[in-house]
Amino acid sequence: MGRRRTVSAGEPLIWEDDDSLLVANVIEGVLKLTTSTADGREQIVGVAYPSDFIGRPFGQTSAASVVALTDARVCVFARNDFDRFAREHPELEHKLLERTLAELDRTRAWMMLLGRKSAPEKIATFLLDMSERLADNGCMAHTGPARQFTLPFSRQQVADLLGLTIETVSRQFTKLKADGVVALPSRRDVEILDRAALEMLAG
Amino acid sequence: MGRRRTVSAGEPLIWEDDDSLLVANVIEGVLKLTTSTADGREQIVGVAYPSDFIGRPFGQTSAASVVALTDARVCVFARNDFDRFAREHPELEHKLLERTLAELDRTRAWMMLLGRKSAPEKIATFLLDMSERLADNGCMAHTGPARQFTLPFSRQQVADLLGLTIETVSRQFTKLKADGVVALPSRRDVEILDRAALEMLAG
DNA sequence: GCGCCAGTTTGATCTGGGTCAAGGAGCGCG
DNA sequence: CGCGCTCCTTGACCCAGATCAAACTGGCGC
Numbered sequence: 001m002g003r004r005r006t007v008s009a010g011e012p013l014i015w016e017d018d019d020s021l022l023v024a025n026v027i028e029g030v031l032k033l034t035t036s037t038a039d040g041r042e043q044i045v046g047v048a049y050p051s052d053f054i055g056r057p058f059g060q061t062s063a064a065s066v067v068a069l070t071d072a073r074v075c076v077f078a079r080n081d082f083d084r085f086a087r088e089h090p091e092l093e094h095k096l097l098e099r100t101l102a103e104l105d106r107t108r109a110w111m112m113l114l115g116r117k118s119a120p121e122k123i124a125t126f127l128l129d130m131s132e133r134l135a136d137n138g139c140m141a142h143t144g145p146a147r148q149f150t151l152p153f154s155r156q157q158v159a160d161l162l163g164l165t166i167e168t169v170s171r172q173f174t175k176l177k178a179d180g181v182v183a184l185p186s187r188r189d190v191e192i193l194d195r196a197a198l199e200m201l202a203g
Numbered sequence: 204m205g206r207r208r209t210v211s212a213g214e215p216l217i218w219e220d221d222d223s224l225l226v227a228n229v230i231e232g233v234l235k236l237t238t239s240t241a242d243g244r245e246q247i248v249g250v251a252y253p254s255d256f257i258g259r260p261f262g263q264t265s266a267a268s269v270v271a272l273t274d275a276r277v278c279v280f281a282r283n284d285f286d287r288f289a290r291e292h293p294e295l296e297h298k299l300l301e302r303t304l305a306e307l308d309r310t311r312a313w314m315m316l317l318g319r320k321s322a323p324e325k326i327a328t329f330l331l332d333m334s335e336r337l338a339d340n341g342c343m344a345h346t347g348p349a350r351q352f353t354l355p356f357s358r359q360q361v362a363d364l365l366g367l368t369i370e371t372v373s374r375q376f377t378k379l380k381a382d383g384v385v386a387l388p389s390r391r392d393v394e395i396l397d398r399a400a401l402e403m404l405a406g
Numbered sequence: 407g408c409g410c411c412a413g414t415t416t417g418a419t420c421t422g423g424g425t426c427a428a429g430g431a432g433c434g435c436g
Numbered sequence: 437c438g439c440g441c442t443c444c445t446t447g448a449c450c451c452a453g454a455t456c457a458a459a460c461t462g463g464c465g466c
Contacts, residue, residue: 035315037406043318045311058301062308090293097300098261104303105265107310108248112238114317115246115366119453155414163318168453170415187414187462203240322423358444371423373445390432390444 001085002075007031007068013054015061021079023055029072030152033064034160044161046107047152049133053099057083069152114163117203122162123172124201127182131192148183148191155187204288205278210234210271216257218264224282226258232275233355236267237363247364249310250355252336256302260286272355317366320406325365326375327404330385334395351386351394358390 002025007013013031015022026048033046033054045064048054056062057079077085086093113125134149151158155173159166176182181198183191192198205228210216216234218225229251236249236257248267251257259265260282280288289296316328337352354361358376362369379385384401386394395401 033311035311037315037319039406041319043315045314056304056308058304062311064311087297090296093293093296093300094290097296097303100300100303100307101259102262104307104310105259107307107314108236108238108265108267111248111310111314111317112240112246114314116240116244165454166414167416167455171453174415203242368424369444370425370446374423377445 001081002077005074005076007072007074009068009070009072011068013066013068013074015055015066021055021061022076023053023057023079023082024074024076026050026052026054027073027075029074030069031066031072031074032069032157033066035064042160043163044157046103047161052103053096055079057086057096069157119162119164119168119172120175120201121203122164123169123176124198125203126158126162127176127190127192128195128198128202130190131195145195147195148189151188151190153188204284205280208277208279210275210277212271212273212275214271216269216271216277218258218269224258224264225279226256226260226282226285227277227279229253229255229257230276230278232277233272234269234275234277235272235360235363236269238267245363246366247360249306250364255306256299258282260289260299272360322365322367322371322375323378323404324406325367326372326379327401328406329361329365330379330393330395331398331401331405333393334398348398350398351392354391354393356391 004027005013005024007029013024028050031048031054032044033048034042034044036042047069048066054066054074086096113122117125128145130151131145131147131149134146134152153161155169156166158164159169162169173182173184176198177184179197181192181194181201183193185191207230208216208227210232216227231253234251234257235247236251237245237247239245250272251269257269257277289299316325320328331348333354334348334350334352337349337355356364358372359369361367362372365372376385376387379401380387382400384395384397384404386396388394
């Protein structure tokens with residue numbers, strides 16, 4: 001049941017496989033879910049971490065495309081098989097429902113960010129959100145928010161997540177560093193120096 | 204199982220009822236799901252039409268508040284009862300899962316709108332979306348997109364849905380009217396005169 | 407170590423949409 | 437019928453963040 005597959009950073013996860021759509025479970029790594037307009041604007045609409053489901057069981061294929069942000073290992077299922085299996089195993093469907101409801105909550109909170117928050121608020125919210133989702137090595141944390149961590153995102157991807165341009169993201173990072181709120185030891189690394197200030201900025 | 208309740212336009216649907224959280228099914232009318240910041244900015248994160256579920260089964264209460272846009276009838280359940288009932292009826296859970304997945308897809312499409320679309324694109328997308336969801340009387344259409352319909356939203360609510368200000372919404376409506384793309388016979392009524400133009404604008 | 411190149415930062419300028427401030431316009435009510 | 441209230445439109449101006457245009461930086465191959 002379900003074949004292992006590895007995807008390296010930057011590679012798309014293809015949804016077509018011998019005539020059937022796929023559903024997958026993330027084992028390791030981080031992937032982005034995006035939608036794009038015809039003229040190339042991109043919005044990241046979801047981020048999948050280990051243990052998250054991706055794909056669209058039942059009904060038609062979803063519009064989002066999936067690309068690995070880090071090297072990743074996933075477990076893929078032909079959708080037909082998965083659908084049948086799920087319908088025969090209510091416990092699995094229940095689990096899936098709980099996860100989908102949680103994801104919907106997170107997505108709705110992100111809508112508020114996209115529609116109503118300013119650039120400084122977006123960046124602060126993003127950093128706090130990341131510190132909760134990432135331990136030092138990029139996996140799920142059960143040890144509370146991390147003080148320092150490595151982003152699985154480039155600046156452009158942060159921009160695509162927050163509905164900003166790369167220049168604005170860069171300027172906001174520089175500002176936070178200048179104000180002593182965060183340290184940026186390397187392009188991808190963040191250390192939170194003043195969490196209270198970030199929480200204030202996040203609104 | 205489940206008590207009927209009526210909510211008039213503008214009234215909130217209270218989630219606390221003799222010590223237990225509620226879950227509800229919309230029978231008639233339209234309701235908005237919103238989140239707000241401390242300083243009063245509001246974002247509509249979902250709209251519930253007849254047959255939609257609202258509330259948060261399993262897990263903790265969701266952050267969104269629910270307000271009726273039109274007079275509405277809903278069927279409410281104590282959440283504990285609902286959770287137990289759902290777990291004993293896999294068919295219900297399956298239905299709920301399908302709806303939740305569909306809602307997640309719609310929400311993700313809306314993220315693209317909020318993060319990356321311009322005001323004219325937002326308005327055009329909104330009008331096309333409404334024409335698909337509303338028949339003349341504000342109920343679900345199975346007759347294809349409506350050419351004219353009554354919005355269940357005030358201008359301010361359209362702004363809260365699209366992440367704009369009321370003034371920008373008003374100006375965009377005026378522009379579309381001036382360009383002969385739509386007719387606006389009254390504050391809440393819209394008639395689409397040139398669907399192709401709207402689709403072009405929506406991007 | 408040196409050059410190259412993608413990703414990033416920084417600066418200068420522009421503009422879409424926000425803000426502030428008046429008017430209109432529909433509608434319920436006396 | 438006209439008063440008043442709420443919602444909506446319109447106008448003038450402004451500013452956060454986009455756009456355009458260079459530099460800078462840090463890996464990596466040679």
